[in-house]
Amino acid sequence: MASLRKQEEDNDELNCLFVHGPIIVGAGPSGLAVAACLQEHAVPSLILERSDCIASLWQQRTYDRLKLHLPKQFCQLPLLNFPDYFPKYPTKRQFISYMESYAKHFSIDPKFRQPVLRAEFDPLTGLWTVQTQDFHYFSRWLIVATGENAEPVIPEIPGIDRFRGPVLHTSVYKSGSEFQKQRVLVVGCGNSGMEVSLDLCRHNANPHMVVRNSVHILPREMFGVSTFSVAMLLIKWLPLRLVDKFLLLVANFTLGNTDKLGLRRPKTGPIELKNATGKTPVLDVGALSQIKAGKIKVVEGVKEITRNGAKFVDGQEREFDSIILATGYKSNVPSWLKGTDFFTQDGMPKPPFPNGWKGENGLYAVGFTRRGLLGTSSDARNIATDIADQWRIINKDIRKKEQL
Incomplete structure (x- = not known):
């Protein structure tokens, strides 16, 4: 019995790891960017990633026709640009290959299949404890890089459970080829809703796009x-x-x-609205012409889902074969980060941009600026510089003690 208890204690010790540099949670663009910037300062780091690959949102939760909405120079990460031969708006596959090249270039090797169950600061030790199913990690610094788009937003729509057809979020939608000749209700009119509707249209489906609120639509180019x-x-x-x-x-x-098309503009301007709420204007890549042609039909808010379709707030009722939820994503930080009030209940840093990258007790956040990859790059550089300054002081003190 005593030997068994000793074995369990030894196993507990084996599962506790002290990380000399920061622990980074998330191996998406934000996590990779801050790891690369830290490496530039000769600061090691450890990335914990819940999935089995880098940039899992891009690799596993995006549709096939996706391209970057902004020119590539606004979407590249620090210290390594996109290849010159990439087009102005890189495709999904090209962006993923860039991410893979980025990780290889900086020798970034995340620990995959390590979802963080809980992370909390211990004031007695001055360390962060980060728990996964396999290990307890300890570090002076914790960098939250899970981003604004960690989990799909699934709205509660009355009656949706009784719909006879498939209901799926855009996180699992790949191509309109699966919906040929179907009547499809697309719930949401942001960039994803518009692009999915366009993709359905080009695969001979009949999309109806729900526009519940006002929305800014701008041309992708002027x-x-x-x-x-x-x-x-x-x-x-x-x-x-x-x-x-x-x-x-x-x-x-x-x-x-x-x-006139049922797409009312907000009273607040597009950039002012994005800065205040994070709501991104839609950059049109062809959906608007299909709306004008009547191939994508705009419908008002859904009142109720029926077995065969939907009832709308204007009293109309229509039948559909499938429902696609283009309802976006949300942060998952509150589910695992404990003991700090740096983040809101929605999982976003409380300090507004540009000050949301640094909390207390060695806590940092990257990729929560609502300003895309430009904001991520800014955060990553700031965090790396701040930690590098502390790293030099700590190592200087260690060397002094060793000399005594």
Whole structure:
């Protein structure tokens, strides 16, 4: 009996690992970026990833036709650019290959299949304890890199459980080829809802897109230049609201009055709205022309799902073969990070951009800026510099003690 207890204690010790550098939770673009920036400062790190690959959102939860919505120069990570031969808007496969090359270039080797069950700071030891199903890891620093899009948002729609056809989130949608000649209800009108509707349309399906709230739709390019590039240039010289007015003026000129199509614009301008709420304007890649042609039908909010279709708030009722939820993603940080009030109940840092990258007691966050990969790059550099300064002091003290 005593020997068995001793064996269990030895196993517990084997499962406890002290990490000299920071622990990074998440091996998506954010986790890879901060690991690379730390490496530039000669600071080691350990990445814990719940899936079996890097960039799992891109590899496992995106549809086939996905491309970057912004030009590649706004989406590359620190210290390594996209290859010159990549197109202006890289495809899903190209972005994944870039991520894989990035990890290889910086010799980043995450520990896969290590979902974090709990992470908490211990004030007695001054260390973070990070628990997975296999290990207890300890470190002075914890970097949360799970991002804004960790879990699919599944809305509660009355009656959806009794629908006779398939109901799926866009996280498992791959191609419209599976829905040929079907009547498909697409719930959501953001970039994903628009693109999935367009993809369905091109595979001879009959998509109906639910538009419950107002939405900004902008052309992906203005005068041959990306809309995002134009906005970033103008913001350097003009007040934000004036830039918004310019974008809407050009959008109305090139796309027409979207209100007539059932796509009401918010009263707040597109950039101001994104900065305040994180709601991204839709960059049109062809869906609007299909809406104008009547191939993608816009419908109002869903009141109730029936066995054969849906009832809408305007009183109409229609039959559908499938339902696709283009309802986005959310952070999962509150489910595993404990003992800190740095994050809100929604799993976002409380300090607004650009100050949401650093908490207390060695806690950091990367990829929660609501500003895409540009924000991720900024966070990664700031975090790496801050930790590197501490790393040098700690190692200097250690060397002094060794000399005594």
